[in-house]
Amino acid sequence: MRITPAQLCEELRTSLRNIQTDSRLVEQGDVFVALPAAVPGERSKTAAHIRMALEKGAWAVVAPARSVERMNLKTKGDKDHAWLLCEDSRAMLGTLAAARFGTEKSDVPVIAVTGTNGKTTCAYLLEHLYKSRGIPVGVMGTISYRWPGHVEAAPLTTPGCLALHRAMKDMRDAGAKAVIMEVSSHAVDQKRIAGINFSAVAFTNLTQDHLDYHKTMENYFQAKRALFADFPLRRKAMVITNDDPYGHRLLEEFPQALGVGIRTPLANRPFLLADVRRADTEGLSLHFYWQKNREERLDWVLHSPLIGLHNANNLCTVCGLALSMGFSVEDLKCLSRFTGVPGRLERIVVPSATWMAGAQTGVFVDYAHTPDALIHVLKTLRAARFARLITVFGCGGDRDRTKRPLMGEAVAEMSDIAIVTSDNPRTEDPEAIIDDIMPGLEKARHVYREADRRKALELAVGLLRPGDALLVAGKGHEDYQIIGTTKHHFSDQEILKELISCR
Numbered sequence: 001m002r003i004t005p006a007q008l009c010e011e012l013r014t015s016l017r018n019i020q021t022d023s024r025l026v027e028q029g030d031v032f033v034a035l036p037a038a039v040p041g042e043r044s045k046t047a048a049h050i051r052m053a054l055e056k057g058a059w060a061v062v063a064p065a066r067s068v069e070r071m072n073l074k075t076k077g078d079k080d081h082a083w084l085l086c087e088d089s090r091a092m093l094g095t096l097a098a099a100r101f102g103t104e105k106s107d108v109p110v111i112a113v114t115g116t117n118g119k120t121t122c123a124y125l126l127e128h129l130y131k132s133r134g135i136p137v138g139v140m141g142t143i144s145y146r147w148p149g150h151v152e153a154a155p156l157t158t159p160g161c162l163a164l165h166r167a168m169k170d171m172r173d174a175g176a177k178a179v180i181m182e183v184s185s186h187a188v189d190q191k192r193i194a195g196i197n198f199s200a201v202a203f204t205n206l207t208q209d210h211l212d213y214h215k216t217m218e219n220y221f222q223a224k225r226a227l228f229a230d231f232p233l234r235r236k237a238m239v240i241t242n243d244d245p246y247g248h249r250l251l252e253e254f255p256q257a258l259g260v261g262i263r264t265p266l267a268n269r270p271f272l273l274a275d276v277r278r279a280d281t282e283g284l285s286l287h288f289y290w291q292k293n294r295e296e297r298l299d300w301v302l303h304s305p306l307i308g309l310h311n312a313n314n315l316c317t318v319c320g321l322a323l324s325m326g327f328s329v330e331d332l333k334c335l336s337r338f339t340g341v342p343g344r345l346e347r348i349v350v351p352s353a354t355w356m357a358g359a360q361t362g363v364f365v366d367y368a369h370t371p372d373a374l375i376h377v378l379k380t381l382r383a384a385r386f387a388r389l390i391t392v393f394g395c396g397g398d399r400d401r402t403k404r405p406l407m408g409e410a411v412a413e414m415s416d417i418a419i420v421t422s423d424n425p426r427t428e429d430p431e432a433i434i435d436d437i438m439p440g441l442e443k444a445r446h447v448y449r450e451a452d453r454r455k456a457l458e459l460a461v462g463l464l465r466p467g468d469a470l471l472v473a474g475k476g477h478e479d480y481q482i483i484g485t486t487k488h489h490f491s492d493q494e495i496l497k498e499l500i501s502c503r
Contacts, residue, residue, distance in 0.1 A: 003082045005092065008060060009099035011082075017059065019100055019162060021093065023049040028057035033093045034067065038190055047071050054081065062096065064089050090161070094194020097165035103195065108172055110179045110196055111321060114227050115204030115241075118314045119157070119182040122204065124341045125318040126180045129327065132334035138171030140164070141182035143342060143477050147171040158187030161194055168196075185210055185223040193231060200237035201227055202321050204313065206246040221246050228254055237324035239317060242266055260320040262312050265291065272323070274316040276309065277301075281360040281384050281467070284312055288319060290329075300329050303336050305347055307362070308380035343367045343476025345377055348496050362386060362469040363461075363500065365492045367476025369396065369423065371406040374473055378414035387467035388416040392460045393474050394437070394453070397428030397482075401436055408440020415471075417463060419448045421456035423474045424482040453481065454495055461499040472496065 003011075008031070011017065018030045026032050032053035034046045046067040053061060060082035068085055086092045098104035113122045123141045130137045138147035142157045145167060158181065159167065171179055183201075187193055206221055214220040228238055228250060238257035241247040242265070251259050251266065258270045265271040271291045278285035283305040290298045304315060319332055340346040348363040364381070368374040374393070381389055391411045395404045411418045420437050422430040430451040441447050450456040460470050472492045475481070481490035 001079060001082055002076055003060070003084055005084065005086070005095060008062070008082070008084050009096060011060075012096060012100040013102075016100070019093075019096055020053070020058075021160070021162060023052040023056070026053045026056040026058050029059045030057070031060045031062065031096070032058040033089055033096065034061065034063040035089055035093065036064065060084065062086065062089055062092055088191075090191035091194050093161050094165075094191060094196070096195075097162055098195035101165040101169040102172075103165050103168050104197075106168065106172055106197070108168075108177060108179055109199035109325065110168075110181060111325070112181050112183045112193075112198050112201045112227060113204065113317075113321075114183045114185070114188070114201065114224050116207045116209050118204035118310065118317065119184075120344060121311065121314045121341050122202065122318050122321075123180050123182050125314065125335060125338055126321065128338045129318070129322055129331065129334060130178055130180075132337075133327075133331060135177050136175050138168070138174075138176040138179045139181075140167065140179070147176045148174040150174065156187075157182050157184040158192055161192045164192060165195060183227055185220055186213060188226050189214075189223045193227075196231065198227075198231055198236050200239070200321055200325055201231075202239040202317050203228070203244075203247055203250055204241055204317055205244040221249075225250065225253075228257075237321070239320040239324060241313060241317060242271075243313060258320050258324055260316045262286075262309065262316060265289070272316060272320045274312055274319075276312050279307075279309055279312065279384065281307075281362055281386050281469070283307060284315070286312055286315060288316075290323065298329060300332075302332065305336075305339050307345060307347070307364070307384050309383075310380070311345075341477075342493075343478070345380065346476075346493070348493060348500065351501050360386075360467050361464060363464075363472075363496055364469065365472050365476060365496070367478075368473045369475075371403055371410050374407060374410045375414065377471065377473065378410065381469050381471060382414060384469070386469035387465065388469070389414065390417040390419065390460050390463055390468060390470045391415040392419045392421060392456050392470070392472045394421045394423035394430075395433055395474075396424045397426035397430075397433055399426075404433065404436040405438075405440035408437045408444075410440075412441045412444035415444070417446045417448070417460075418444045419450060419456050419460050421449075421453045422451050422481070423453075424478075426482050427484060453490065453492075457492065457495050458499060461496070461503060464503075 020026045020030050021033050034050050062084045065085040113119045120142045127139050136148045144154050145152050240250045240257045241261050242259045243261040243263050259266045260272045262274045265273045273289045275287040286302045288300050346365045366377045368377045479491040480487040
């Protein structure tokens, strides 16, 4: 029999049938949604998946009409199964999931952040803001999915549609009063966020990435644009950086959006400008100017321990989102106490009892484990004008060997002292990995070689002088080290705090 979307949604609300998108998981009475291939150009196996779902007892099948027509199935006279034929099964999945998990009527605001860089930092800043106001939140992003009473590692920046709606129900049930979501371009293009009512969306920037999937920068941009143009609520707040050419395009298309940035503000429209008064070893000092409308303008100063102009942009984006969501300027003062995202140029707080306190000495942990990422973070620390830069790094085992000397070259060019050590050696000999790195360090000023990562950190902290910066790169938020096939507890942050407190 044929059914309508409204009929199937009502069935899901009342009977709480399970929805499956993997035919292998279908059980008797389930609703199976046949999705097209996730990767463009990948061969579709829709027909085979539908047949398997029917064999395993699916009560209803949701599928693209064309796929079903090619199979020559008699859906109208089928009394054993319900059929919902549609043009876009991914979009329909969002509608069905919203009905099944009750997210269609949720009054919990959902805030989305998209862009090539800065999503994670912005999400953590927003989480810090909400928690500082005593408001429990749920967060879905690159590092983890978390809400009151729950934390799990994130396999994807933005999960699949079913998992997303299920998690949002769990957040609501756990008492979360807001949801903060990093939204990737893949998630938009594959409509993983279908059925979500966003209250606010922000765009940070767009730089070359993911072209293996999107093929062109224009396709990549259009995926980001769709978050603003195609997903409800229609009156959602929009915050867009004007410092990025793609952001400027979005601002021209969406005049209702709040433009933000650290450069020249836009004329004749709402704008939030962060004038960078200081960007050095102590962090950032920003003077904000908020043009709410033609008559009203506010300004205030925010001091942050975060390093680098990119974080000035992140702070500006978050302040714009917060103001658009009803927070006050007074509420934003808590952002001065945010020390960084775990493993993303995360600043290790130096105890006041040590000689390093007040000496403009910085100790940082970053996830950078590619040459480009390492160059970016080293340039950021160089621009902060520390006296010397000490870098501890390594390369993972059983991974791309060609990048190893390139990592060494990046450190050699930008660091005063290089300490090469183990990352996650896995099944490779740590010394052999270091041998592969060493050719890139030929032009380094000073090089130390220590395969034991803890001893390498001890060496680095021992070399620190007042005004220096220490960067420990590669593992970031990871709290383990993989040696052989075994995970051992190992946290750069924990060890650094222990070593610093003893100096």
